Amino acid sequence: MPPVDPARERTDKHDLILDAAIDVFAEKGFHHARISDIARRAGVADGTIYLYFRNKDDVLLTIFEEKMGILIAGVRVALEGITDPMQKVRVFARYHFRQVEDHRALAEVLQIELRLSNKFLKEYRPEKLWEYLGVFATIVREGQEGGVIRPDLDPFVLMWAFFGALDEIAMQWVLAKRRDKFSLEATADTVADVFIRGMAGMEPTAGSEPSRPRTVEET
Numbered sequence: 001m002p003p004v005d006p007a008r009e010r011t012d013k014h015d016l017i018l019d020a021a022i023d024v025f026a027e028k029g030f031h032h033a034r035i036s037d038i039a040r041r042a043g044v045a046d047g048t049i050y051l052y053f054r055n056k057d058d059v060l061l062t063i064f065e066e067k068m069g070i071l072i073a074g075v076r077v078a079l080e081g082i083t084d085p086m087q088k089v090r091v092f093a094r095y096h097f098r099q100v101e102d103h104r105a106l107a108e109v110l111q112i113e114l115r116l117s118n119k120f121l122k123e124y125r126p127e128k129l130w131e132y133l134g135v136f137a138t139i140v141r142e143g144q145e146g147g148v149i150r151p152d153l154d155p156f157v158l159m160w161a162f163f164g165a166l167d168e169i170a171m172q173w174v175l176a177k178r179r180d181k182f183s184l185e186a187t188a189d190t191v192a193d194v195f196i197r198g199m200a201g202m203e204p205t206a207g208s209e210p211s212r213p214r215t216v217e218e219t
Contacts, residue, residue, distance in 0.1 A: 013042075013044065013048065013052065014052050016042050016043075016044070017038060017039075017042045017044065017048075017049060017052055017053070017059070018059070018062060018063055018066065019042075020038050020039075020041035020042035021033075021038045021041075021042075021059045021060075021063060022063060022105050022106050022109050023041055023105055024037045024038050024041050025060065025063075025108075025109045025113045026104075026105035026106075026108040026109055026113070027105075029113060029116075030056070030060060030109075030113040030114075030116050030117060031116060033056070034056075035049050035050075035055075035056060038059065057117055057119045057120075060109075060113070060114060060117055060120070061117075061119070061120060061124060063106075063109060063110075064110065064114060064120070064126070064128065065128055067106060067110070068128035068129060068131075068132060069128060071099060071132060072128065072131055072132050072135065074095065074099070075092060075095050075096070075132070075135055076135065078091055078092075078095045079091055079092070079135070079139075084148075085139050085140070085142045085143030085146065085148055085149060086143065086148060086149075086196045086199075086200075088139045088142075089136075089139060089162075089192050089195055089196055089199075090188070090189065090192040090196070092135070092136060092139070092162075092192075093166065093188040093189070093191050093192040094185065094188040094189070094192075096166050096170070096188070097166070097169075097170065097173075097184035097185065097187060097188045098184070098185075098188075100170045100173060100174070100184060101173075101184050104174075107170060107173075107174050108174050111167070111170055111171045111174045112171070112174060112175075132163075133159040133160065133163050134159070136158070136159045136162055136163070137155040137156060137158070137159040138155075140153070140155040140158050140159065140199070141155050143199065148200065149199045149200070150199060150200070153199060158195075158199070161195075162191075162195055165191050165194075165195075166191065169184075169187055169191065170184075
């Protein structure tokens with residue numbers, strides 16, 4: 001029998017606990033879920049949870065951190081090889097909603113339960129979310145530099161407006177009783193079309209330089 005790698009075993013248990021927590025939080029709700037419920041679902045002792053996480057809030061924030069990291073990596077892969085900024089907008093919207101549809105329990109936790117955590121709302125700085133939105137802001141800047149997106153539009157404002165549309169629609173889908181009547185794929189194209197048409201600018205004239213967009217400092 002090959003020796004057990006302690007680091008690998010620790011990673012496996014860490015992931016097992018997080019996956020169990022996602023299911024438990026989605027089923028019971030964050031406030032009603034107990035550490036013992038997560039331990040039972042993961043098939044470990046209650047005390048094992050505390051070897052990896054300080055408390056239930058820590059479990060929830062870790063879910064956000066790690067899953068957002070995966071989301072960021074995934075959208076960057078989805079955008080690879082695409083040169084048209086407007087097509088990138090469409091791909092981004094489709095990717096976002098596909099993740100919501102393919103990972104329903106996780107979507108419910110991130111869309112609903114995460115917002116019920118006072119620690120997340122009051123103390124936590126969601127830098128992973130800002131990084132995810134930054135991918136869209138970069139698309140906007142590329143489009144402005146290429147003259148296909150209006151130079152007077154602020155990338156900072158646009159990235160929050162775009163995410164706001166995606167986030168609200170994802171929330172409605174998660175809460176919907178008849179999800180089969182709510183096509184996220186079609187919705188992705190609708191949202192993308194609205195933003196593409198709203199952001200479209202005039203083609204730059206020969207020899208002219210596109211204007212630099214105004215930037216807004218994050219606080």
